[in-house]
Amino acid sequence: MYIAGKIRRTMENTDERFMREALLQAREALDGGEITIGAVVTCNGRIIGKGHNMTERLHDATAHAEMIAITSAMEAMGGKYLDQCTLYVTVEPCPMCAGALNWAQTGRIVYGAPDPRRGYSMFSPSLLHPRTKVSAGVLCEECSSLMKDFFSSKRNIQSSSDASPRG
Numbered sequence: 001m002y003i004a005g006k007i008r009r010t011m012e013n014t015d016e017r018f019m020r021e022a023l024l025q026a027r028e029a030l031d032g033g034e035i036t037i038g039a040v041v042t043c044n045g046r047i048i049g050k051g052h053n054m055t056e057r058l059h060d061a062t063a064h065a066e067m068i069a070i071t072s073a074m075e076a077m078g079g080k081y082l083d084q085c086t087l088y089v090t091v092e093p094c095p096m097c098a099g100a101l102n103w104a105q106t107g108r109i110v111y112g113a114p115d116p117r118r119g120y121s122m123f124s125p126s127l128l129h130p131r132t133k134v135s136a137g138v139l140c141e142e143c144s145s146l147m148k149d150f151f152s153s154k155r156n157i158q159s160s161s162d163a164s165p166r167g
């Protein structure tokens with residue numbers, strides 16, 4: 001019981017540490033006028049890929065943070081599967097990214113804020129690979145407030161329905 005609790009706490013600390021790295025990526029996106037979503041991929045406790053949304057810079061609607069992070073992780077791994085890896089992303093992946101994470105057979109996905117409009121779980125949780133483990137809500141407040149900052153600065157709207165609400 002004690003050991004299990006201790007392991008869980010250690011894992012939570014690790015998750016928060018890497019989610020902070022994903023948040024750093026998200027802030028970089030903000031600097032570039034991109035939607036504030038960041039992602040990192042880790043393997044054996046080391047970051048092997050990272051990215052943030054680049055849809056504006058690349059003129060590519062598919063240039064989501066997860067896509068960029070997993071592509072760079074695959075390059076680092078020299079392989080197309082990320083079954084030993086964890087992807088951390090500040091906002092719940094969309095169906096496209098969930099599909100890509102499925103193709104990569106991603107071992108684990110950790111996300112911060114839910115996305116009630118475009119999150120994959122709104123469509124079908126089975127978009128992910130059956131062996132992929134999911135943890136949601138890590139640093140949720142920070143992840144979603146960064147999104148809210150983005151939308152309110154971009155569109156000057158009040159509490160937006162675009163930004164993912166807390167919890």
Ligand code: ZN
Binds near residue numbers: 094098
């Ligand atoms: Zn996506």
